[in-house]
Structures are given as C-alpha cells and as structure tokens.
Amino acid sequence: MQQIAQLDLSPTWAFGVRWSPSGKTLAYAGHSSMIYFVDDVEGSPAVQNLALRDLPLRDVDSFCF
Known part of the structure; x- marks a missing residue:
C-alpha cells in the first residue's frame, strides 16, 4: 500500500x-x-462540500458520482 496524498481540507x-x-x-463523509x-x-486539490441534515454521516455509499 502506498500513500497518494495527505489531505488537511x-x-x-x-x-x-x-x-x-x-x-x-x-468523496468522504464527515462527522459534521x-x-x-x-x-x-x-496535484492541487479542489474541494466542494454538501451539507446534509442528519448526524452523523458515516458513509458515502448512497451517493453516486
């Protein structure tokens, strides 16, 4: 396994x-x-986010790309 990047976004x-x-x-789900x-x-990471109502959001399996 090789680390691709470390993101503090x-x-x-x-x-x-x-x-x-x-x-x-x-894509990753945040506790918030x-x-x-x-x-x-x-390269130079660009981040977009989407706020949802329910806490906590624990996975991204229900989202499609």
Whole structure:
C-alpha cells in the first residue's frame, strides 16, 4: 500500500471514503453531516462540500458520482 496524498481540507473526522469510477475524485463523509468531494488529489486539490441534515454521516455509499 502506498500513500497518494495527505489531505488537511476540513475540520472534521472523516468516516466513509470512496473513489469515483474514474479515480479522479475522492468523496468522504464527515462527522459534521458534510460530504466532501476532492478533485485533483495528486496535484492541487479542489474541494466542494454538501451539507446534509442528519448526524452523523458515516458513509458515502448512497451517493453516486
């Protein structure tokens, strides 16, 4: 196993993590009911997030890319 990147992009615990089918976007669920989408992980990461109502959000399996 090899570390690709270390991301310090949000002030929350990360629970579920999933790569998009293309392998270009990483999604992870935060304890703060946010889901984060990270593009260009190996270069200059760009992050978008989506706030949800229910706490805690523990996985990203129910989200599609």
